[in-house]
Amino acid sequence: GQNIDQPTEMTATEGAIVQINCTYQTSGFNGLFWYQQHAGEAPTFLSYNVLDGLEEKGRFSSFLSRSKGYSYLLLKELQMKDSASYLCAVLDSNYQLIWGAGTKLIIKP
Amino acid sequence: GAVVSQHPSRVICKSGTSVKIECRSLDFQATTMFWYRQFPKQSLMLMATSNEGSKATYEQGVEKDKFLINHASLTLSTLTVTSAHPEDSSFYICSARYGGDYGYTFGSGTRLTVV
Numbered sequence: 001g002q003n004i005d006q007p008t009e010m011t012a013t014e015g016a017i018v019q020i021n022c023t024y025q026t027s028g029f030n031g032l033f034w035y036q037q038h039a040g041e042a043p044t045f046l047s048y049n050v051l052d053g054l055e056e057k058g059r060f061s062s063f064l065s066r067s068k069g070y071s072y073l074l075l076k077e078l079q080m081k082d083s084a085s086y087l088c089a090v091l092d093s094n095y096q097l098i099w100g101a102g103t104k105l106i107i108k109p
Numbered sequence: 110g111a112v113v114s115q116h117p118s119r120v121i122c123k124s125g126t127s128v129k130i131e132c133r134s135l136d137f138q139a140t141t142m143f144w145y146r147q148f149p150k151q152s153l154m155l156m157a158t159s160n161e162g163s164k165a166t167y168e169q170g171v172e173k174d175k176f177l178i179n180h181a182s183l184t185l186s187t188l189t190v191t192s193a194h195p196e197d198s199s200f201y202i203c204s205a206r207y208g209g210d211y212g213y214t215f216g217s218g219t220r221l222t223v224v
Contacts, residue, residue, distance in 0.1 A: 033213070042115075042202050042215040043153070087152060097143075097213065101152040 002026045004100035006088050011106045020073045020086050020103045028093020034062050034073045035087040083107045111137050111207040115216025130188045130219045132203035139205035142186035147200040159186050193223040
């Protein structure tokens, strides 16, 4: 079966750095997405990785290792507004998005 | 660019009635629209995939007669929850692929409450 694992919840301090991990087992791979979702709102796009390595975009970076079936989202200089759920999703061989359950990130002052 | 407008954002309906949710692509043609349901503290669950001009493909366990999907044009897809029951209360989100591997955009979601 297809499976995406990410931690259920994480807590971090304002101004700090946090890394959210995602491991996946899917039938084929056509890329991995990270989305941010605030409570009661739709997800918003953060990043897309299809090649191994680190993609940096401002305070957010995303890393992919296809051989390990592993990705992480790195958030730097955390702000209170970063409190949200972060969803990892993999595009499988049929170009269907397989979603993780999301990681709820709590930022404390 | 690549905006999907979803309406209504919130709806409360009585048990047994039907509710229609609309998703419109405002600045692109959405040949494929994905409909998701999300229960509290859970991830997105794909309900069905609709393609313009053809019948929707439903995921296993999703009742096609209960969740009617119409994708009559390249800019409009609708989801109708028929004979709604309290257990249908959920957050419904549409998503369209607008091109390339990056191109998935989401509607703002509809919070459905059936009383």
